[in-house]
Amino acid sequence: MSSRTSSDPHVVIVGGGFAGLTAARTLRHAPVRITLVDRHNHHVFQPLLYQVATAGLSSTNIAAPLRHILRRQGNATVLLADATGVDLRRRCLILRDGEMAYDFLILAAGATHSYFGHEEWSRHAPGLKTLDDAIDIRRRVLLAFEEAERETDEARRTEWLTFVVVGAGPTGVEMAGTLAEIARHTLRGEFRHIDPARARVILVEGTDRVLPPYSPKLSDKAQRQLEALGVAVFTSKMVTGVDATGVWLGEERIAARTIVWAAGVAASPIGRRLGVPVDRAGRVKVASDLTIPGHKEVFVVGDLALIEQDGRPVPGVAPAANQMGAHAARNVIRAVESQPLSAFRYVDKGSLATIGRRAGVAAIGRLQLWGAPAWLAWLAIHIFFLIGFRNRIVVMLDWALAYLTYQRHARLLLGPAPPLRSAEAEETRAEALGHSAH
Numbered sequence: 001m002s003s004r005t006s007s008d009p010h011v012v013i014v015g016g017g018f019a020g021l022t023a024a025r026t027l028r029h030a031p032v033r034i035t036l037v038d039r040h041n042h043h044v045f046q047p048l049l050y051q052v053a054t055a056g057l058s059s060t061n062i063a064a065p066l067r068h069i070l071r072r073q074g075n076a077t078v079l080l081a082d083a084t085g086v087d088l089r090r091r092c093l094i095l096r097d098g099e100m101a102y103d104f105l106i107l108a109a110g111a112t113h114s115y116f117g118h119e120e121w122s123r124h125a126p127g128l129k130t131l132d133d134a135i136d137i138r139r140r141v142l143l144a145f146e147e148a149e150r151e152t153d154e155a156r157r158t159e160w161l162t163f164v165v166v167g168a169g170p171t172g173v174e175m176a177g178t179l180a181e182i183a184r185h186t187l188r189g190e191f192r193h194i195d196p197a198r199a200r201v202i203l204v205e206g207t208d209r210v211l212p213p214y215s216p217k218l219s220d221k222a223q224r225q226l227e228a229l230g231v232a233v234f235t236s237k238m239v240t241g242v243d244a245t246g247v248w249l250g251e252e253r254i255a256a257r258t259i260v261w262a263a264g265v266a267a268s269p270i271g272r273r274l275g276v277p278v279d280r281a282g283r284v285k286v287a288s289d290l291t292i293p294g295h296k297e298v299f300v301v302g303d304l305a306l307i308e309q310d311g312r313p314v315p316g317v318a319p320a321a322n323q324m325g326a327h328a329a330r331n332v333i334r335a336v337e338s339q340p341l342s343a344f345r346y347v348d349k350g351s352l353a354t355i356g357r358r359a360g361v362a363a364i365g366r367l368q369l370w371g372a373p374a375w376l377a378w379l380a381i382h383i384f385f386l387i388g389f390r391n392r393i394v395v396m397l398d399w400a401l402a403y404l405t406y407q408r409h410a411r412l413l414l415g416p417a418p419p420l421r422s423a424e425a426e427e428t429r430a431e432a433l434g435h436s437a438h
């Protein structure tokens, strides 16, 4: 453990996600003082959020306190705070409740969901980005089955048993596949008035295939696996409206009480506030050394950064965020040693998506896998990368048990049961029925 003196350069890192945390760890032996600022007190392993949202894992399985992760790193301090902007001229990070001077700044504040200018949809169609989001979605899903069990009106019961996932990227595909599995298997035999297997899970995608970043062949394999699980896949359909009781796809309406948003991505707003060029999603255009124009002391990394390589943007995935975080940290060390900064190069190690039990797709170099081999590769890699979480073994055991029994153990609903049959829902339902026969 090394603690530093106050004359060491101060490196402020905003964000304790993949990029920020890797940057902090890469600097562990460097002659610098680090302050890691995050608005949450924990690091989340986002690729497994959908497991929390679908009651397969509990929050503590996929998240760990930042203080605990960095407890042995004497040159790092964790600060729970909300960063609202940067004063580039004064080299100051602006916090909601103060400010902090830096010698080097690494911005790694990530991204959030985008509702394409329709923020009002977020109330009815939560996105999946934080632990709070995952717990909210889990609650909505579990309560929908409870409401369906109590409902006597057939049309309303069907609405409660209809789940719409918007966006067929990896998150949407994982959510839809797992929801179908819950309905068909996990809840079997637990209700008396409904058959959970009758639930409809609908995956809506704007482009012409699921998993657009993958090859057309893997997209096709993924769609077949989803359909085998009972998911109805609607491609080339744009969502034009969302309310308390359903979604509109142009003139067509799907009545559904549970909607999950897995479509757009918008970079953290702090990027736009830098006053440097950003793309439409708000990602900051960085130079090859990951700094912003005119400021060799300010690095932007991870989902917040836009950098092109071989004519294509580096993807917003965890390995890219890790690699950028490590590279920015190494460039800080170079700067401290008065050496020139070096250019970043992303090494693509492949991509994987799971669809459900023993189903998935993987593209690793030229190798394309689907079905059980892809699922096994996904499982091994995700457990391996849960580094820093004391409960890797617990997760493995939980999954092994879930695999054998189809059970999902994180299904307890805490807090008072909310009145889901809100007046607003009844109003929008009546309105929608007036507009459409669907």
Ligand SMILES: Cc1cc2nc3c(=O)[nH]c(=O)nc-3n(C[C@H](O)[C@H](O)[C@H](O)COP(=O)(O)OP(=O)(O)OC[C@H]3O[C@@H](n4cnc5c(N)ncnc54)[C@H](O)[C@@H]3O)c2cc1C
Residues within 6 Å of the ligand: 014, 015, 016, 017, 018, 019, 020, 037, 038, 039, 040, 042, 043, 044, 046, 047, 048, 049, 050, 081, 082, 083, 084, 108, 109, 110, 111, 128, 129, 170, 171, 268, 270, 301, 302, 303, 304, 316, 317, 318, 319, 321, 352
């Ligand atoms: C549901 C889901 C599933 C995914 N699945 C995969 C997958 O299977 N494989 C894969 O490779 N990638 C996956 N990704 C993408 C991957 O998680 C991201 O690319 C990665 O997390 C980006 O890392 P980051 O460090 O840039 O941002 P993040 O990990 O998002 O971290 C940003 C951090 O900044 C903090 N923060 C934000 N704003 C502020 C502020 N103003 N002040 C203080 N703190 C702030 C946040 O609290 C957070 O801790 C998934 C993402 C999601 C949401």
